[in-house]
Amino acid sequence: MDNYLYELDGKVYLNITNQCSNRCEFCIRTNSDMLVGYNMRLKKEPSFEDMRAAVAAYGKPLKEAVFCGYGEPTYCMDTLTRTGAYLRSLGVRVRLNTNGQGRLINDRDIVPELVGAVDEVSVSLNEAERAAYQSLCHPRFGMFTHDEILDFAKDCKAAGLSVRFSVVDTIPNESIRRCRKIASQLGVPLIVRRHVSDNESYT
Ligand code: SF4
Numbered sequence: 001m002d003n004y005l006y007e008l009d010g011k012v013y014l015n016i017t018n019q020c021s022n023r024c025e026f027c028i029r030t031n032s033d034m035l036v037g038y039n040m041r042l043k044k045e046p047s048f049e050d051m052r053a054a055v056a057a058y059g060k061p062l063k064e065a066v067f068c069g070y071g072e073p074t075y076c077m078d079t080l081t082r083t084g085a086y087l088r089s090l091g092v093r094v095r096l097n098t099n100g101q102g103r104l105i106n107d108r109d110i111v112p113e114l115v116g117a118v119d120e121v122s123v124s125l126n127e128a129e130r131a132a133y134q135s136l137c138h139p140r141f142g143m144f145t146h147d148e149i150l151d152f153a154k155d156c157k158a159a160g161l162s163v164r165f166s167v168v169d170t171i172p173n174e175s176i177r178r179c180r181k182i183a184s185q186l187g188v189p190l191i192v193r194r195h196v197s198d199n200e201s202y203t
Contacts, residue, residue: 002042002043002044002046003015003038003039003040003042004016004042004046004050004051004054005051005054005055005057005058006035006036006038006040006069007036008035008036008202009202011064011066012058012062012064012065012066013065013066013067013068013069014051014065014066014067014068014069014073014083015038015040015042015068015069015070015071016045016046016051016067016069016071016073016076016079016080016083017042017045017069017071017072017073017075017076018040018041018042018045018069018070018071019071019072019075020071020072020075020099021072021099021101021104021105021139021140021141022072022099022101022137022138022139022140023137023138024126024136024137024138025136025137025138026136026168026170026195028196028197028199029070029071031197031198031199032199033070034199034200035070035199035200035202036199036200036202037200040069040070041070042070045075045076045079046076046079047078047079048078048079048082048083048086050079051079051082051083051086052083052086055083055086055087062087062090062092063092063093064092064093064094064095065087065092065093065094065095066094066095066096066097067080067083067084067094067095067096067097067098067118068097072098072099072101072102072105073096073097073098074096074098074101074102074105074106074110075105077102077106077110077113080096080117080118081113081114081116081117082117084096084114084116084117084118085116085117088116088117088118088119093119093120094117094118094119094120095118095119095120095121095122096114096118096120096121096122097122097124097166098121098122098123098124099123099124099137099139099149100123100124100125100148100149100152100153101139101141101145101148101149101152102152103148103152104141104145104148109155111152111155111156111159111161112159114156114159114161115159115160115161118161119161119162120161120162120163120164121153121156121161121162121163121164122163122164122165122166122191123149123152123153123156123163123164123165123166124165124166124167125149125150125153125165125166125167125179125182125183125190126166126167126168126171127146127167127171127175127179128175128178128179128181128182129146129178130143130144130145130146130147131143132175133145133146133149134146136171150182150186153165153186153188154186157186157187157188163188164188164189164190164191165179165182165183165188165189165190165191166190166191166192166193167179167190167191167192167193168192168193168194168195169192169193169194169195170195176192
């Protein structure tokens with residue numbers, strides 16, 4: 001059975017797709033299909049009804065839920081927005097972890113659709129400039145993807161969503177410093193995530 005919902009470090013995460021527009025060098029999907037005991041490979045992308053059933057089957061009260069998983073959640077906007085709105089109606093705080101390419105993926109402005117569906121958007125910035133991002137994340141949309149990621153974060157913030165950037169701690173310190181500068185210029189907080197190399201212990 002597909003794992004649409006999983007627990008990690010005491011938090012609940014939602015796994016709605018295995019599609020992604022990047023091939024990041026540090027992606028944990030390249031290590032294994034397994035993550036802390038869950039098989040993250042999906043036989044079928046879930047509908048909203050599948051997600052509602054997964055939440056009901058979880059059976060414990062939810063405070064926070066994060067769209068993350070083994071893929072880029074904005075590939076499945078219908079499931080994302082309907083599930084997010086449903087969870088929020090139950091008083092759950094909802095975060096979207098994204099590579100920031102949802103408008104390129106969907107070929108439309110998805111920011112208005114996120115308003116009401118999520119509380120917070122965490123955008124993987126990963127590098128401070130185009131060429132370095134290209135080398136690290138290999139986005140299918142090419143060299144100007146990094147520009148769009150910054151614009152997407154800016155527009156999410158302008159739409160009233162809580163926004164943060166993340167980078168992985170394996171990039172050079174100088175890149176982290178420059179990412180902090182970009183984030184500060186946009187008035188967006190930045191977190192430095194530790195790189196995970198062991199999928200089972202999540203360390
Ligand atoms: S954006 Fe996320 S899911 Fe996609 S390749 Fe990078 S780390 Fe993996």
